[in-house]
Amino acid sequence: MSAVESQQRVLSGMRPTGKLHLGHYHGVLKNWVELQHDFECFFFVADWHALTTHYEDPHIIEQSVWEMVIDWIAAGVNPGAATMFIQSKVPEHAELHLLLSMMTPLGWLERVPTYKDQQDKLKEKELSTYGFLGYPLLQSADILIYRAGQVPVGADQVAHVEMTREIARRFNHLYGKDLGFEEQAEIAIKKMGKKNAKVYRTLRKRFLEQGDDEALETARALIREQQNVTLGDRERLFGYIEGGGKVILPEPQPLLTPSAKMPGLDGQKMSKSYGNTIGIREDADSVVKKIRTMQTDPQRVRLTDPGDPDKCPVWQLHEVYSDSGTKQWVQEGCRSAGIGCLDCKKPVIDAILEEQRPIHERAKQYEENPELVRSIIAEGVETARDAAKATLEEVKRAMGLSYR
Structure with a gap:
């Protein structure tokens, strides 16, 4: 694969550590749906990455894998347009990770911002493991094994792509100069x-x-x-x-995704660790109940009390789902006590249910026929392995490991 062709290839993955929610939909999946029309996309279930933090509770991973793939397809990721696969079904990821580990300085891994950050945030877990230290390098192997030129990330993940660029540069410098x-x-x-x-x-x-x-x-x-x-x-x-050697592993570029901070039911960022989520395929009755019981402006005790939308978590959902006319209605009605909190919540409920309607429709055939999902993944694994094997063969040849 040429460096030119690699610029048209996108690689992204998601860890299967529980049910997906609307934060995943707005933050990642809607972007994947757009990218599949313009790029050659490889989307993978990052089950090895999930083990770095859930190695003591792996059954969560196994339960989540197939449900997550259904969520992807239900959100609009098209198996005919994108390659979907499970990371551990493509062992070439692990082999490239091992080979890259031979030439990656330890300090590069220790300085990754999320390494210390995650250890601080997840103090209840024992993360002083070789796997957790090495997960940024496994991420680099995930990208480089497909020679992906574009990696969709949020601003907080740019450092990972930059490290991948450094690893590719170092590899090409060490092994790209064949004789003559x-x-x-x-x-x-x-x-x-x-x-x-x-x-x-x-x-x-x-x-x-x-x-x-x-x-x-x-x-x-x-x-x-x-x-x-x-x-x-x-x-x-x-x-x-550039005065170097042959480009064996092209340097990827971060493809910055629009920041989509999806608010949760309590006003914080939607996250399962906060228990404030709405599932991508959550049933309508549950969605209605969750939103109707959401806390509102604490100063608005009675219907006749004026409120302040800026202090109300429901307003943050209006920011995501409502048009300018509805927002103006909320601002004026809340501040004047002209509308009640349940009135204010109704447009949000309607918008979320409308957003979920096509998702439920697309998911139905896969929920009823799990073998369809398995066949999509099997086909994706085959495509992914073909691409990964081609890269690995060239890497091993460059490192003197291609014995004939």
Whole structure:
């Protein structure tokens, strides 16, 4: 796979540690549904990652895997447009993780922001384990095994992608220079033709001597346009611009997702650890009950008391679900005591039930026929393994582990 093609491939995963809720839908799944139309998408169930924090209670993982895949499909992820698979069914992830661990400095793992942060937040769990320390490297292996060029993340996860870029850069530096690399790169330049070769050399010089990033991007675009160079030569030309070797593992870019802070029933961020969630496929009666019993502005004791929407968790749900007209109605009606709290909650209830309606409809056939889900995953695993094996073969060849 070329560096150009890798830019069209997206990789993202989700840990199966319980039922998915509307926070997952608004924060991740709606974005996946959009991405599948524009990119080659690989979406995986990160069951090994779940074990890093739930190794003492693995039955939660097993119970959650299939339900989570149904949630994905119900949310609109199309098995015909995206590859869905289970991480542990593609052992190449683990083998690449092992190989990368041989050349990854320990300090890189210890400085990952979420390493100390998660240990502080999850003090009830024993996380002084090798697996927990190494999970950022496993994340890097997840990305690099598919040579994914784009990784959809929130701002708090950018550091993980940056570490993956550093690992790819280090790997390419250590193992990308096969014997006679410079000579082969020079031969490849000549294949571009005199005019293009001259432009390439000028751009390369500008980048290496002046650090001109614009020259680097222009040179990359020039390589992409070449019709008469082989895939191998193209990769050498990409690596040679930066003074390095062949690009075996392309550096991924973070694809920043719009921050969608889905409020929970108590006004905090929706999270199962707070017990304030509404499930993606929760039944209508339960949704209605949860919202009708939500706490409102504590100062509004009686119907005749004016309220302040800014102090009410229900208003935060209006921010997500209501149009400008409804929001104005809430602001005026609440502050003047012109509407009651149950009146205020009704548009939110209606909007959530309407959002869930197509989700329930899409989920129905998979809930009734679990074998459909298993066949989708089996097909996805096959596709994922083909891609992963191709990468691993090249990695092992570069590291001198391809014995013939």
